[in-house]
Amino acid sequence: MADGQGAKFHMTGNFGPVDDEATLLNLEVHGAVPPELSGVYMRNGGNPRNGDTEHFFFGDGMLNGVRLGGGKAQWFKNRWVRTACYEGKLRTDMAHFGDFRVTSANTNIVRHGGKFFALEEGAFPYEVDVDMNSIGINDFGGKLKTAFTAHPKICPETGEMHGFGYSPMPPWLTYHRFDAAGRLVESQEIPVKGPTMIHDFGMTRNHVVFMDLPVVFDLEMAIAGKMPFRWSDDYGARLGIMARGGKAEDIRWVDVAPCYVFHPGNAYEENGELVMTVCRFEKLWVGQSYDFEYPPQMHEWRINLTTLAVRETAIDDAHCEFPRVDDRRAGLVTRYNYVAGAETSGATEFNLLLKYDLKTGARSSLAFPNMGLSEFVFAPGGPGEDEGWLVGFAYDKTRNGSDFIVVDAQGMNEVARIRLPRRVPFGFHGNWFEGA
Numbered sequence: 001m002a003d004g005q006g007a008k009f010h011m012t013g014n015f016g017p018v019d020d021e022a023t024l025l026n027l028e029v030h031g032a033v034p035p036e037l038s039g040v041y042m043r044n045g046g047n048p049r050n051g052d053t054e055h056f057f058f059g060d061g062m063l064n065g066v067r068l069g070g071g072k073a074q075w076f077k078n079r080w081v082r083t084a085c086y087e088g089k090l091r092t093d094m095a096h097f098g099d100f101r102v103t104s105a106n107t108n109i110v111r112h113g114g115k116f117f118a119l120e121e122g123a124f125p126y127e128v129d130v131d132m133n134s135i136g137i138n139d140f141g142g143k144l145k146t147a148f149t150a151h152p153k154i155c156p157e158t159g160e161m162h163g164f165g166y167s168p169m170p171p172w173l174t175y176h177r178f179d180a181a182g183r184l185v186e187s188q189e190i191p192v193k194g195p196t197m198i199h200d201f202g203m204t205r206n207h208v209v210f211m212d213l214p215v216v217f218d219l220e221m222a223i224a225g226k227m228p229f230r231w232s233d234d235y236g237a238r239l240g241i242m243a244r245g246g247k248a249e250d251i252r253w254v255d256v257a258p259c260y261v262f263h264p265g266n267a268y269e270e271n272g273e274l275v276m277t278v279c280r281f282e283k284l285w286v287g288q289s290y291d292f293e294y295p296p297q298m299h300e301w302r303i304n305l306t307t308l309a310v311r312e313t314a315i316d317d318a319h320c321e322f323p324r325v326d327d328r329r330a331g332l333v334t335r336y337n338y339v340a341g342a343e344t345s346g347a348t349e350f351n352l353l354l355k356y357d358l359k360t361g362a363r364s365s366l367a368f369p370n371m372g373l374s375e376f377v378f379a380p381g382g383p384g385e386d387e388g389w390l391v392g393f394a395y396d397k398t399r400n401g402s403d404f405i406v407v408d409a410q411g412m413n414e415v416a417r418i419r420l421p422r423r424v425p426f427g428f429h430g431n432w433f434e435g436a
């Protein structure tokens with residue numbers, strides 16, 4: 001168990017929930033908000049309405065958002081997603097197992113086909129609007145028949161959204177593809193050996209990549225109301241490479257060293273190889289599913305698309321998570337990964353913003369002493385990769401409040417800090433919605 005973690009580390013400090021919703025105007029800004037930044041940043045996270053939850057990954061979804069425009073920070077808002085579970089109309093218990101309307105909608109917020117979706121991987125997407133008002137469950141006209149990942153990939157070249165759903169019950173894994181207008185146009189079952197936890201996946205220009213890794217569903221833990229997955233020494237670890245537009249029976253599986261990965265940075269094809277950068281855990285949830293026993297570290301899988309030979313490379317030994325790229329290059333060759341990191345292995349909070357240059361191997365960092373970082377995402381400025389800003393929330397322990405921070409990605413220097421008179425709990429994922 002990493003230092004400082006415990007069965008309910010997620011209820012302490014800035015992991016703990018807030019108990020209200022706020023709309024704040026006239027925000028205090030230090031530095032200068034770039035006038036080119038016009039849009040809304042929204043970030044999702046678990047924030048239990050009743051103030052308590054069994055696991056870090058549970059808890060009602062709460063969106064925290066900041067609008068920037070005209071060189072100003074126009075507002076901050078936080079809003080719960082008013083799911084049926086939040087309203088107390090549906091319960092997240094075994095009686096509703098397999099009911100995809102049961103969602104905390106707490107993991108990510110994405111925009112596709114002109115709609116915003118709060119996502120949680122065990123359920124249908126939940127639609128919200130640009131002001132973070134709740135709309136409702138969206139099953140795409142009844143076409144979506146499975147849960148849907150919180151980490152779909154939007155292709156910058158076609159506008160398609162690729163995703164999947166996984167389930168403890170067959171079908172264990174199902175691939176979904178939506179056209180640029182947001183219509184669900186393809187669903188097909190992906191054959192896997194068993195019910196594993198599949199949090200994210202990869203997309204390249206020509207392929208999608210499924211991570212079939214050894215964190216496996218455990219019925220006893222499910223019945224006990226616990227996070228129902230644990231490590232398996234027997235399951236094995238492999239990646240499934242399927243052509244976009246191809247058939248599941250033609251998937252090519254390649255073995256990798258056993259590990260768990262929540263998040264890839266990006267996947268792309270280069271010189272006949274499929275490259276995927278990931279934050280890799282050596283093992284996860286060995287016998288329990290509360291703590292993260294091994295630090296996640298940047299790692300690269302490089303797969304020869306002809307021979308299927310795999311090369312694995314540890315990129316760095318720093319403890320880091322929440323890898324992101326310039327999403328205009330999602331699935332395309334990328335040089336830079338941006339990641340939240342920590343100076344000490346085993347830390348539960350991140351105080352470094354790291355930037356990996358995969359071409360030179362260089363790592364640059366920006367330290368935030370006495371602060372805890374959430375995920376930082378890329379907001380475009382100029383046309384080239386890395387031309388823009390990294391934005392995200394950071395918790396200032398000295399004043400028990402949070403800042404929304406804008407960092408110049410190329411220089412890795414802070415340009416603006418919006419000091420909020422309240423804290424924003426550590427959460428999961430967000431995105432910058434340009435023009436919203």
Ligand SMILES: [Fe+2]
Pocket residue numbers: 107150151199200262263428429
């Ligand atoms: Fe995630």
